[in-house]
Each structure stands twice: as C-alpha cells, then as structure tokens.
Amino acid sequence: xxxxxxxxxxxxxxxxxxxxxxxxxxxxxxxxxxxxxxxxxxxxxxxxxxxxxxxxxxxxxxxxxxxxxxxxxxxxxxxxxxxxxxxxxxxxxxxxxxxxxxxxxxxxxxxxxxxxxxxxxxxxxx
Amino acid sequence: xxxxxxxxxxxxxxxxxxxxxxxxxxxxxxxxxxxxxxxxxxxxxxxxxxxxxxxxxxxxxxxxxxxxxxxxxxxxxxxxxxxxxxxxxxxxxxxxxxxxxxxxxxx
Numbered sequence: 001x002x003x004x005x006x007x008x009x010x011x012x013x014x015x016x017x018x019x020x021x022x023x024x025x026x027x028x029x030x031x032x033x034x035x036x037x038x039x040x041x042x043x044x045x046x047x048x049x050x051x052x053x054x055x056x057x058x059x060x061x062x063x064x065x066x067x068x069x070x071x072x073x074x075x076x077x078x079x080x081x082x083x084x085x086x087x088x089x090x091x092x093x094x095x096x097x098x099x100x101x102x103x104x105x106x107x108x109x110x111x112x113x114x115x116x117x118x119x120x121x122x123x124x125x126x
Numbered sequence: 127x128x129x130x131x132x133x134x135x136x137x138x139x140x141x142x143x144x145x146x147x148x149x150x151x152x153x154x155x156x157x158x159x160x161x162x163x164x165x166x167x168x169x170x171x172x173x174x175x176x177x178x179x180x181x182x183x184x185x186x187x188x189x190x191x192x193x194x195x196x197x198x199x200x201x202x203x204x205x206x207x208x209x210x211x212x213x214x215x216x217x218x219x220x221x222x223x224x225x226x227x228x229x230x231x232x233x
Contacts, residue, residue: 110176
C-alpha cells in the first residue's frame with residue numbers, strides 16, 4: 001500500500017531554512033491528478049495547510065506563508081520537498097506530508113487528504 | 127480564504143451516546159467538506175469526504191451531512207476508541223482550510 005514518510009532536521013535556529021522531504025513508497029507521485037501536500041500543526045493547535053505541488057507543475061501555497069515557502073517534486077526519487085525560509089519560533093510544529101487526491105468511487109470527484117505521513121516535529125530555537 | 131468554524135470546541139458524552147459536531151464555512155463550498163479524526167501523537171485519519179461519503183473501513187456509526195455552508199458529523203453510539211479530536215476541512219478552493227477542531231471525551 002502507498003505510504004508517506006517525512007524526513008529532515010528536527011532542530012533549527014531562527015532565520016535558518018527548514019527543508020523537509022517526503023518519500024512516497026508503494027505508489028508513484030507522477031499522477032497529474034494528485035497534489036502532494038504539506039500540512040503543519042503547532043504544539044497543541046489545529047491543522048494548517050502549507051501548500052501543495054503536483055507532477056503537472058501546479059503549485060499552490062498558503063498566502064500567509066507564500067513569501068517564504070517553496071515546494072518541489074522529484075519523480076526520479078518519488079519524493080517531494082518543502083523549503084521554508086527565515087524560520088522563527090512560530091514555525092515550530094509537527095509537519096505532515098499528505099496526498100490530496102479525488103474520489104473515483106462516487107464519480108463526484110470530491111477531493112480529500114487520503115494518505116498522511118506520521119509527521120515530523122521541527123523545533124525552532126536559538 | 128474560506129474560514130471553517132466548528133462547534134463546540136470540546137464535548138463529553140457517555141459510552142453509547144450520540145455526538146454531533148457542527149462545521150460552518152464562511153462562504154459556499156458545495157459538498158466539498160471532509161472530516162478527519164486525530165488521536166494524540168498520530169496523523170489525522172480521513173473519516174468522511176464529500177460531506178457524507180464514508181471512507182472505506184470507517185465504522186457505520188460515523189455519518190456526515192450538509193451542503194453549502196453548514197455541515198455536521200454525527201457519531202451515533204460513542205465508543206472508547208472514538209475519543210479524539212475531529213476536524214472539518216474544505217476542499218472547494220485553495221488555500222485548503224480546517225476547522226479549529228472538536229475534542230471528544232468520555233463522560
């Protein structure tokens with residue numbers, strides 16, 4: 001079955017760049033209909049969509065982070081990545097990678113996050 | 127951005143009791159509304175998509191309803207394993223947005 005796994009440094013200093021990779025196993029990230037997504041959750045808080053990237057070249061970012069974020073896809077490694085520049089303590093969170101796909105059962109083509117990684121905690125501290 | 131507002135923020139119910147969580151969107155989202163369950167230290171798990179369609183393997187006691195801007199998630203007979211935080215999420219537009227979560231506990 002398809003699985004996602006995040007990897008990257010767990011501790012950063014303020015102003016550094018956060019770089020995370022999500023490795024997808026058991027399936028391909030080359031489907032143009034899937035959006036490979038990053039979602040974060042600050043300690044004790046709710047879920048915040050960071051953005052997504054697809055094999056078709058589409059990229060969408062949360063406007064609140066857009067000036068600092070970039071995402072990319074590497075189909076040769078079946079991975080996608082997140083880069084977040086100039087981090088601060090407010091970026092301390094568990095970062096999840098997920099797949100935004102659409103339903104093929106009801107034919108209504110509703111989209112949802114069906115697969116999630118386990119999450120990785122990134123702490124920003126001096 | 128479409129703001130998603132859940133109510134209540136937390137609730138407690140008895141084993142076997144009925145639980146209803148409301149989710150309101152700040153603008154029209156059709157039926158592009160999903161529900162997730164998150165247990166402590168775990169990733170969210172998809173329960174309901176398209177407002178009312180259950181993901182495979184989800185117990186039948188979970189159901190969703192609504193369209194437009196107002197939605198509900200109902201658990202008809204609360205079980206111990208249902209203690210968790212529940213989030214609604216709209217997939218009508220980007221940025222995707224989530225409700226703030228509803229924590230469900232046992233009374």
